[in-house]
Amino acid sequence: MPIYLPEKAPSSVDLLTPRDVVAELDKYVVGQSKAKRAVAIALRDRFRRQKLPLEMAEEVTPKNILMIGPTGVGKTEIARRLARLTQSPFLKVEASKFTEVGYVGRDVESMVRDLVEIAVEMIRQGKAREVEQRAREVAEERLLDLLLPPPRPPMPGEPSIQGEQTPSPTRERFREQLHQGRLDERVVEIDVRDTGMPAFELVTGSSAEEIGSNLKDMMGNFLQGRAKSRKMSVPDALRYLAEEEQQKLVDMESVRSTAVQRVEQSGIVFIDEIDKIASRDSASGHGPDVSREGVQRDILPIIEGTTVNTKHGMVKTDHILFIAAGAFHVSKPSDLIPELQGRFPIRVELEPLTKQDFVRILTEPKGALTKQYVALLGTEDVELQFLQTAVDKIADFAVQVNDKTENIGARRLHTVMERLLDEVSFDAPDLENKSIVIDEIYVERMLANVIKNEDLSRYIL
16 A cells, blocks of 8 residues: 655654664564665665755765565565655566566666656545545535535525525534434435546557557546446445545646656665576677666666656656665676666675574564464454464474475465464364464474475475
8 A cells, every 4th residue: 555655755754864764674674784774874865965955966876775685585675664664656676577578568667657656646645635624525515415405596586695505404414414324325326437448458669658658648538527327325425526526626736746756856666686687697608698688778777867758747767766686596796787787886685584583573573474363363353372482483394494495585484374374264263262372282283294295395385
């Protein structure tokens, strides 16, 4: 769900020191202190740049970061949490998708366009919240107009009443019943605007995405005037009318300009799997992979700083923060073209997760897995308790599976936990004993046989 993005960054964010940023990230991500320090420094430099004179500020480039480490160690989570902490537009994109065969109608500039769309929606939602109360009041009046007949027009020769009229007692009674929910069963007929439009598929090269987007906008504007009557219950009608009034009250032109500015000054793009487009040196003389190197050269101008045309305006990428990440099992960072290497001045290597890290991941973060399952089963009145010995055993099993099959880091804990709590999750609604204690014996019973069978664990875990 998008995060509310105000027009100006809150002062509390400006006051965050690198140490404060690391402390906030520690609440969600276990370990990886080097990576946390790197993103904290990059964030602080962004605020430092904003305090410089304009001439100097334009010269300061973002401290782009290259994260090196296996999958599942927290690379994406660190970047995502940083964006949430700073209320910045955030986009994750896989670099490898630009090398896919038959990938037509989309280019590397699409990452900037997608980032702008995210920012527009974030700011629009924030503006909508600001006018939510006013929109609901107007929607309520429109709904009462539907529930009650319009007032009698003045008879010929009868003086008309100018100015604000006193609400009728009947209207006020209906308003009270509406607030009390006594009208929820009633059905009203309202005019609903038809926002649907035909789908277009264009295969015309790299500009197809932009052409298609413009066509959709044109057709959307054309079809906005069409309306059809639809019967709704009173709560649904009130909700629809309130949303309609919100759209009217939100100044979309201001939203778009603010979104473009926010992307330019505080946008964050996370480029994952950048190692997949690294050129591989070949001693056999075949040279580097042309497709992969071509993608690097396409991405390079965006990271260096260019201007991208979007439907919301021209966007400069000079000060967008780019965080690239990759495992670099086969290739290495030096396999990237030199120009691209130079655009990532901060490099940090993330450490593989240990058993103790798994134990901490299961228990310490705000959204720790054990806490999630306790909360989920709590909705079924099941009181779930994890003993420390059980947590240690779960972590041990996760490490074993990663060693025997493929190391997917902390993501392995999700599959292990699902297997562990399979019976409890299935039987939860029908359990007579609502108190369940997960101990070492229970973990052994549910997981030991699967983990011992290497072939079975490959499919199940």
